[in-house]
Amino acid sequence: MLKRVDLTRDFARHREEYMAAITKVCEETAFSGGRYADRFEEELAGYLGVRAASCVNNGTSALHLAMLALGVGPGDEVIVPANTYIATAWGVSYTGAVPVFTDCTADTWEIDPDGIEAKITPRTKGIIGVHLYGQPFDFARVKEIADRHGLFVVEDCAQAIAAEFEGKKVGGLGDIGCFSFYPGKNLYAFGEGGAVTSNDRAAIDRINVIKNQGCRVRYYHETLGYNYRMEGIQGAVLSVSMKYLEGWTARRQQIGRRYLQEIRNPGIVMQAHPANTTPVFHLFEIETPDPEGLIAYMKEHDVECNRHYPVPCHLQQAYAALGGRKGDCPNAEKLASQCVSLPLFPEMTDEEAEYVIDLCNRY
């Protein structure tokens, strides 16, 4: 069975390097935070070209910390796309603020700038744009709207490390960037991991305190804090992976472009990738009228597919109290009802990619 993403191949290829890095952390007992997490923090900031980064325990915490650092709290609203992984909205809700869901465009499936202004109220503090599936959203237009209304822009880069908007890497475009290194992400930890990035050193400084139980000096707590530190083992593993990120990204782009060019089934609609963006194909999502039918057909032919995401945020039970209704975000709802993710990961062979293309064309 060809899996949608198969991490065993990367481990098999780089096993010794990963194990050596983990062993060093164990020998030095640098388990929580510490020099391996710090080193990765510097490597990440350097790679992204941002002034500062703060490594944390996962991407959800990164989003929560971004909201706290920007002063979001009870009574505030933050605009969030309806088609995203739910954690984008959790970051807002954890602070006591309310996520206000907005639709995506019909073709890029990213946050629709045209829908944002209608959602702005006197309580709106900012906008979280998500570079979903590894495809940058229209940052320039979102930023222009945000500036006109005095709002912040946070980038949810969980799926988009190395992606570019107008030649600039995501994560340093807005006020704060939030990353996840959950296994299967384009850069992944051996467990949970995340990071916050910014060109505003003061914001990262606040985050460094909040993520570390609210202290700068051990046992002196200056503010309400959380234990959101990165584990040393994850920092060490991520430093190994970082060396391969460019090659992995290039391979994802090669496979993604082949799918875009060679899948020619009129029943399969693909995401639009505007010319001023460089996507990194974290997920290769398609729309098809009978997603379960396609998934079953692919499974019969030994190919695993799945769906991201079958229910848009505004219709999730967890957010029922916000009163979201069917029809509020029609593009996100259509995508949710028709989406399928095809296999795509750097270690896929050309033959496997061809097999997926061939199956899609014969469906």
Ligand SMILES: Cc1ncc(COP(=O)(O)O)c(C=O)c1O
């Ligand atoms: C778009 C998006 N935002 C946030 C997250 C949350 O990251 P994590 O799972 O590391 O908490 C994810 C991860 O799945 C994601 O895909």
